[in-house]
Amino acid sequence: MPGGTDQTLRPFLWRAERMYPDVEIVSRTHDGIERYDYAEFGGRVARLANALDEAGISDDARVGTFCWNHHRHFETYFGVPDSGRQLHTINPLLPDEHIQFIVENASDELLFVDPSLLEKLAGAADPDAFDSVRQFVVMGETVPETDLDATDYESFIAGRSDEYDWPTLSEDRPAGMCYTSGTTGKPKGVEYTQQMLWSHTMATITPQGLGLDDTDVVMPVVPMFHVNAWGMPFTATAAGAKHVYPGPSPDPADLAHLIEEEGVTITAGVPTVWLGLLEYMTDNEVDLSSLEQVIIGGSAAPESVVRRFDELGVDVLHAWGMTEMSPIGSVARLKDGMDEWDDTDRYAKRAKQGLMVPGLEFKVIDEGGDEVDWDGEEFGELWVRGPWVTTEYFERPEANAEDFEDGWLKTGDVVSVDPDGYIEIVDRAKDVIKSGGEWISSVELENALMAHDDVNEATVVGVPHEKWQERPVAFVVAGEERDSLKDELIDLVAEDYPKWWVPDDVLFIDEVPKTATGKFSKKDLREEYSDESLVAGKAPEEAAPESD
Amino acid sequence: MPGGTDQTLRPFLWRAERMYPDVEIVSRTHDGIERYDYAEFGGRVARLANALDEAGISDDARVGTFCWNHHRHFETYFGVPDSGRQLHTINPLLPDEHIQFIVENASDELLFVDPSLLEKLAGAADPDAFDSVRQFVVMGETVPETDLDATDYESFIAGRSDEYDWPTLSEDRPAGMCYTSGTTGKPKGVEYTQQMLWSHTMATITPQGLGLDDTDVVMPVVPMFHVNAWGMPFTATAAGAKHVYPGPSPDPADLAHLIEEEGVTITAGVPTVWLGLLEYMTDNEVDLSSLEQVIIGGSAAPESVVRRFDELGVDVLHAWGMTEMSPIGSVARLKDGMDEWDDTDRYAKRAKQGLMVPGLEFKVIDEGGDEVDWDGEEFGELWVRGPWVTTEYFERPEANAEDFEDGWLKTGDVVSVDPDGYIEIVDRAKDVIKSGGEWISSVELENALMAHDDVNEATVVGVPHEKWQERPVAFVVAGEERDSLKDELIDLVAEDYPKWWVPDDVLFIDEVPKTATGKFSKKDLREEYSDESLVAGKAPEEAAPESD
Known part of the structure; x- marks a missing residue:
């Protein structure tokens, strides 16, 4: 049968390690700033894969992470899926009973956990939960006092070979997993195949997505447990960009410092983070001259924030997506010519959820089951499909029957579409x-x-x-x-x-x-x-x- | 099984038609300049698909084209594969016996042919060749005097509905085909699946590929029978860019005129074309101010050409690829910081075949079967693999056994790789x-x-x-x-x-x-x-x- 080889994450790691060996990865950890380059990163990823093998973790196991944004967490992003396993990022802010359900539902064999989150995890693990978990690994050089039988990450990977014979995987192989919490019922698991993550990476590297290249310095403030930090660790690697990870609970001063010191060009997070940074800047001198783009998702940023960043020469871009979409769907970039519009019209356009990136399709269905006109007024539920949009939830047949139809994901967002094709969220379907x-x-x-x-x-x-x-x-x-x-x-x-x-x-x-x-x-x-x-x-x- | 929907060309057509209905497609034909927009393009593509159905062309037929670069040829790029069929672009410059072999080998059911190429095709069709061909369609409004039983394109699509219920296709479905002519033996067919064309489009739209967006005006001078004009018609559509097709045998004055009048920002072709344009400019005033990038492939451009374009503010980019690779593999973009190098070093870097785009992997194998060092000196045969690199030739088991191994394509190019990861072709394997x-x-x-x-x-x-x-x-x-x-x-x-x-x-x-x-x-x-x-x-x- 004709065709190319399977789409997997391996070429992205290979490209960064071989073509950009000297480009840096910078990480704010509990122990301060650490930095190394893609060459060392690649070696440590290989050591991690060898360690997983040698610890007897199944070659298709789900491996959970319970961590903030730092270099060790980033190492699991390639070490786990490239060795054939499935990276399951867990939101440590969830209630204990959700964490218990999630770990049990996913049957995680190993959990990586941050020192500062160990107590929270131990609380959720008690008394009989986590039967599937064979090993706890603490993200650091030592293990704090804990009831869990844990080892530290540096000991776990120490002495392993920094070469690994990466397997040739099927693109259908599950590579990632993230649970989405509805307001009702149990969290629903979304599995990301190698192909989904490959497709999402390629789509978000385009100028219609984030538009990353090797001149970029990428700082994901959005948590890495939140749909892979919107895929940025993969995308930045594919582009050969420098990474900056802001670590546990960064405050505005931490973010300002990292932007200034590391020359961050693009960052991403929810509006609250940027409100905090701007407030901090009223009393503190911060040099944002390196910063080109701030990607905002989760909810819309107030226009005042967008305007303030504009004055500072920073482009704020709204993005919209879902856990079910790996997650990026649309980005509110202005089209050719729109930057000559007057202020009001430009800001109105940029406040929308934006244009669907290439490779996806959508339609908007009203209550009668018909597609609405793209007139910016009619609204209906947004349905989306594409190579990085899931077509099912993990082991949830009743939700699958309700939320999917003919390959379309019914997003639950109620939107209008204007004649230029910009989506605007009007409501959540369940709230309309x-x-x-x-x-x-x-x-x-x-x-x-x-x-x-x-x-x-x-x-x-x-x-x-x-x-x-x-x-x-x-x-x-x-x-x-x-x-x-x-x-x-x-x-x-x-x-x-x-x-x-x-x-x-x-x-x-x-x-x-x-x-x-x-x-x-x-x-x-x-x-x-x-x-x-x-x-x-x-x-x-x-x-x-x-x-x- | 988890996963997204299949990767096909359909979303690219949908995106351009719906989000960029007013963006233009400009075409220099035998009858002068024609222009319309994506909205009209989409309608005509649907009419073409309906016409193919109603003409009784099988829903998985191979459909050949024997055409230069113009809007009707572009319509076949979506009308044929999106309706489930396979677009087989034929090089009209080949000897008659090759054309006969190719059409017979592919079993083309219908051939689209340019008026100016009709005689050439009729010559190759004589006396018993082309048994599989049920219909000849001439790309225009009339049919010139010919022995072939032909209809004209406008009559062929006239009166058909401009809506079409595009099928949901498997990503493994063959969507394109192109024969590569070695210096020995019969041409070898390369089939492009929907997934290969999707992957190539996503990869070439990235900043590491061509970096296209909706501000671009794209003029492929490289023929559309030459590996889909390096994929540019697909890529420009995915980006919502304006297209300019220079038609049959454009001379330097035609190209200069189109660049000036249509505001071309990016164009692509072999070095000879650009030598001709520069020579024309010695005696004629040409305004190249809109032009940003000239992509050069096929063979390396002389440094004098690169320097002359630099003086004009136009970036010349070497690209390397193969028919077997859909075709783009590497692009000689400078890395971060290299633009501050001195002239000699910069031009030396840009003269290479460049950096492999994200999503592909390569290795360089010396005669002993070992990988060479990336020292810019050792050389060996370049092996490539990836989602848009074929893993076989059409019905050529003997060539397959020789040219492929474990999913790798043995390119036949002998290259060195420098420590920065830039490939440089040293020789063809058969000429070394x-x-x-x-x-x-x-x-x-x-x-x-x-x-x-x-x-x-x-x-x-x-x-x-x-x-x-x-x-x-x-x-x-x-x-x-x-x-x-x-x-x-x-x-x-x-x-x-x-x-x-x-x-x-x-x-x-x-x-x-x-x-x-x-x-x-x-x-x-x-x-x-x-x-x-x-x-x-x-x-x-x-x-x-x-x-x-």
Whole structure:
């Protein structure tokens, strides 16, 4: 049968090690800054693979990591999958019961764990969990006091050969794994095959993705347990770029220092990180002259942040993706000619989730099952497919039946697409309010409410309604609770939105309930208030669009 | 089984059509300049696919093209493979018997042919060849006088729907085909699967490849029958770039005009094309200000050409590849920091074949079967493997046994690799001279001889030798034939090379015999002179390195 050889991560390691032996990898660890080059990295990756073999870890084992961003964690990114095994990165911020479930579900044979996370892991391991785990390896030169029977990483790889005869693997072989936590139910595992990681790496190295080359210095602030730090350790290696790993819990001063000292050109993380850095810069002189791009994902960055970075000569790029997508799907780059638009239009474009990178396809399906027009107004659920988009969850047939169809992933994000092809997230599918056969965006209503000076937090949920199926109800944390505030808020929404979008009620609460990962828990609100008869009673006659 | 969806060309067409509907495709045809946009292109591609169906062409048929670079040829690049068929681009410059063999071997069901090439094709079709061909379609609005039973392209696609339900294809499905002509034997077919073309497109869009984005205007001068114009029609589409096709036999004035009028940013072709353009510019004012990159392949560009383009602000990039590699393997980009080197070192680096792009692996094997050091001196045969490198020839088991091993393609190029990882072609494997168990580069000797003012052409071949296996003999076309010239040439070589590299003889000839594609035919020279006993008689005592 015609065809090329299988797509695996091996050529990326080979290329960096052979063509860029002197390029550096810099790592902030518990013990300070460490640095070495790709030549030494390659040798240590080989030693790690030999150590896994010699420790009797199966040649297709899942190997878990419970670590921050540093060079040893990076070594597992190639040592584990290139030797045929599967790298399972675990989020140490999850509740113990999730960690127990994840390790057991994945049957991890070995766990790499950071010294500062050892206690957390030991807590989750107790008393009978982690039956599959045969070895704990602590990421350092010593093992802190612990109940776990652990060895340290440097002893684990010491004395091994720094050469390894890397096997020829099938591109279908599982190479990575990451669990995604929904707001309900158990975390779902996503397996990344060699081909998925290869494809994602090639796609994100393009100018439509991150556009990396060997002049870049790449610092992933996004955790390496968070979908492989958005794939950046692989992409930077394929490009022969310098890596900078900011280690455990970097504060703004740490990040500023690394950017200045190491000449970081591109970095990535959630908006909070960059807000922190900018705040730090109000009192401290920081030289960001090397920095070219800040990739923001997870949620959208406020326009003020984007503008401030612009003034500093740094391009902020929104990216959108999912654990199920390895993760990058779209990047909000301006198209040819758009940089000559006026400020307002440019910032509006850059605030969107952006253009799907080459190699993926998407469609947007409304409640009737039809594709929406690309007019920037109609919205529906975003479906995505492509070589680095998973087509199933690990051992979750019921979720698979619900979330996938004909190779398409139903993302659960509700989006509009403008005529230029830019995606904008309007809501999460489970949060969108279905009123009279049409959809109301809870996110838009929340933004409208939060524009009022006296509103600190606002969340809008759909509550069951006999006639209209669901109706919006707003839950507001107000700075100053006044009798008139409710009416003011109702009027505020009514000014800009159709009558049927206006919440049936506004309820004042002391605090919005949050999920384990800090997000608003709409599910809790919905449950708490679903029986409130007052809500159903207040639905207006026009609780659906006129066309209905 | 985990994994993403299959890698096919469909998402590239979809992306351009939906996200860049207004971006232009410009085409110089027999009838003048035509232009339209991706929206119209997409509609015409769908009409083509519908026409193929309705003409009864099998859904996995091979479809041949016998065409120059223009928009209709570009339409076949997606219409044929996206509908499940296989695009077989045929080189119209081949001798009739090769064309007959190729069409028969591929069993093409339909042939698209340019008006200006119709006579050539009809000549090759006569009398009983092309049994498999059910339809000839002429690329235009009319059919010129011909013996072939042909229809014109516009009638062929007229009245068809401009929508098509593109099938979901396996990534293993053959999507393209191109024959490579060796200097001996029949052409060998290389099939490109959907996955190979997808991988090549993703790799060449990267900054390490061509680095294309939607600000680019791409003009492939390299013929579209020549390994898909080095893949540029696919790559430019994936990037949402504007295309410019220079049509049949463009002269330097045509190219200059297209660059100026269409704002071409990147173009590609063999050195002769660019020599012609520069010569044209000595007498004509040409504005190259839009042009950023000229990709040169096929053979190395003289340094004078590279320097002249540098002065004009245009970056000349050497690329190396093969029909077997879809075709791009390496690009001679400077690494970070090298642009600060002095002129001599920079030009020396850029004259090499360059750095292998991410996703491929190579090794260089000497005659003893060992890998050579990357010291820029040792040389051996280049072996390459990767997702867009074929692992077999079409129906040629004897060639497969010889040219492939464990997924590696033995390229037949003899190269050295410098410590920076840059490949430099030293010779073709079949032309390298094997003397006493060591290799002598015929190319190096030829360059040394051509440095003499009185030498117009020089070629060096290995002729059989009883003791040393082979010995070098030079064949020289001299401007002024002098008795002393032979001695001068021998001395010239002896100055810079070991004694055993010095040719045993220098023979003066009127003309170097050429192959059908214009290359020196060393095979003819070897055959003609292999019996000359004078050669064997003149071998020196040290016809091998001292270490031997």
